[in-house]
Amino acid sequence: MTSETRGSLGRTLLILGRLILAGIFLFAAYAKLKPQASMGWSGASIKTSLSMFAMQVDSYQLLPPQLVSPAAHFLPLFELFLGLWMLSGVLLRYSALTTTLLLGAFFAMMVRTYRMGLEINCGCFGPGERLGVGTLLRDGSSLAFAIAVTIGAFVLHRRARKDASVPVSGTTIPAAQHAE
Amino acid sequence: MVGLYVNAEEAELSSPKFPGFASARILRPSLLMLVFGVAILCSPIAFSQTTPAATAASSGAKPKTAKAHAASSSDPAVSAVPSKSFGNKTAPITMEVFSDYQCPSCRAFFEQTLRPLLGPDGYVAAGKVYLVHRDFPLPMHPYSYQAARWANAAAKIGRFQDVDAALFDNQNSWAADGDIEKFVAGAMSPADFKRVQRLMAGCEAPATAGVKPASARLNSGGQAGQGCALDAYISSDQELGKSVPVQATPTFVIFYKGQKYPASSGMVTYPILKQFFDSLLSQ
Numbered sequence: 001m002t003s004e005t006r007g008s009l010g011r012t013l014l015i016l017g018r019l020i021l022a023g024i025f026l027f028a029a030y031a032k033l034k035p036q037a038s039m040g041w042s043g044a045s046i047k048t049s050l051s052m053f054a055m056q057v058d059s060y061q062l063l064p065p066q067l068v069s070p071a072a073h074f075l076p077l078f079e080l081f082l083g084l085w086m087l088s089g090v091l092l093r094y095s096a097l098t099t100t101l102l103l104g105a106f107f108a109m110m111v112r113t114y115r116m117g118l119e120i121n122c123g124c125f126g127p128g129e130r131l132g133v134g135t136l137l138r139d140g141s142s143l144a145f146a147i148a149v150t151i152g153a154f155v156l157h158r159r160a161r162k163d164a165s166v167p168v169s170g171t172t173i174p175a176a177q178h179a180e
Numbered sequence: 181m182v183g184l185y186v187n188a189e190e191a192e193l194s195s196p197k198f199p200g201f202a203s204a205r206i207l208r209p210s211l212l213m214l215v216f217g218v219a220i221l222c223s224p225i226a227f228s229q230t231t232p233a234a235t236a237a238s239s240g241a242k243p244k245t246a247k248a249h250a251a252s253s254s255d256p257a258v259s260a261v262p263s264k265s266f267g268n269k270t271a272p273i274t275m276e277v278f279s280d281y282q283c284p285s286c287r288a289f290f291e292q293t294l295r296p297l298l299g300p301d302g303y304v305a306a307g308k309v310y311l312v313h314r315d316f317p318l319p320m321h322p323y324s325y326q327a328a329r330w331a332n333a334a335a336k337i338g339r340f341q342d343v344d345a346a347l348f349d350n351q352n353s354w355a356a357d358g359d360i361e362k363f364v365a366g367a368m369s370p371a372d373f374k375r376v377q378r379l380m381a382g383c384e385a386p387a388t389a390g391v392k393p394a395s396a397r398l399n400s401g402g403q404a405g406q407g408c409a410l411d412a413y414i415s416s417d418q419e420l421g422k423s424v425p426v427q428a429t430p431t432f433v434i435f436y437k438g439q440k441y442p443a444s445s446g447m448v449t450y451p452i453l454k455q456f457f458d459s460l461l462s463q
Contacts, residue, residue, distance in 0.1 A: 037436070044462065048459040051458075119429070120445050127441075128442040130428060
């Protein structure tokens with residue numbers, strides 16, 4: 001396999017990876033914001049959904065009551081933003097890194113809760129899903145995947161910069177000189 | 181298909197002489213994806229989660245077995261069906277709590293959340309919430325089934341609230357030795373306790389914690405204790421719980437304007453629960 005083919009494959013995999021991560025985050029945000037019961041989309045229905053998500057955040061017994069509601073209102077919107085950021089591909093290495101950090105925080109919180117023996121809803125993709133081995137495996141896999149995408153994004157960015165520093169004539173200009 | 185770059189920087193790097201052209205090439209697919217993402221998020225999908233079992237639960241319907249046991253009662257002061265609910269049945273919000281008397285999270289939920297809800301300044305007293313207790317004793321707790329029997333017996337003579345509180349308040353004590361009776365006795369007058377004892381006839385607990393309790397047999401598909409009329413009420417609650425489905429205790433289901441909201445499990449503090457009620461009531 002030539003280095004060009006390898007690079008092309010890497011780019012394709014990275015596009016696929018970022019689209020999958022974007023999909024996960026957009027779906028997570030949607031599941032938390034979508035109207036519950038038979039309500040239609042409205043400001044009131046989103047408020048109710050966020051209040052319901054606040055109950056799930058509260059059941060983790062991690063945050064003081066005064067911080068539960070702000071966190072529950074911020075998280076789904078941040079997930080929506082991250083999903084759209086990943087989808088756009090703008091500054092991918094930073095969006096991937098942010099995604100990895102967020103997934104890492106979620107995973108650590110879930111492991112802690114599981115080890116404490118609390119039997120609660122995960123709250124990962126909306127209400128009604130119990131936190132257990134299955135959800136831990138799924139979130140752990142997502143975290144590993146996000147780490148892989150982040151590493152890929154940094155590697156490809158470095159490679160693209162390196163390639164850009166090579167002129168058509170084949171004379172290499174040092175990167176520092178090129179930047180000037 | 182137009183060029184799809186891994187990121188905008190890479191696009192710029194690949195075409196250093198024409199940065200504007202590269203921006204247009206990266207912006208087009210990105211904008212398309214953004215529009216697609218927003219369209220997915222804004223799709224008006226509504227899910228109705230009302231099930232026949234839930235409707236039956238909210239209306240307080242009982243299976244035929246429970247009614248048959250109730251009809252066989254000879255004490256006129258004993259109600260046909262144990263009343264394990266609080267507040268006005270016509271309240272806009274109905275909350276059903278599936279609970280296990282020996283589960284520590286259930287005790288915390290009772291002490292920190294349900295107690296303020298039931299208090300003089302709570303939403304039950306204000307007529308906003310109708311609270312229904314459902315028994316869901318777990319097989320891992322040797323005395324929880326027996327505690328549920330005592331609570332149901334007390335409910336039949338209208339003393340559920342006192343016994344419910346006494347069982348949760350003293351959970352650590354009776355969970356250690358299985359002596360539930362003394363706490364039930366302490367929660368009511370001697371005359372009432374005698375009536376409860378009569379209802380508990382045939383509902384003797386296993387002598388030691390090591391004996392497999394009736395709840396374990398019931399949960400593994402067998403029959404609950406033979407001859408205990410109160411078991412029918414517990415098993416009807418368990419059947420309702422399985423239809424939710426209850427996977428852990430405490431689990432609560434909230435109904436508002438006939439609509440069932442997804443079940444929540446675990447400890448939720450009163451301010452956060454109240455905030456959810458407020459969001460429902462403000463609709």
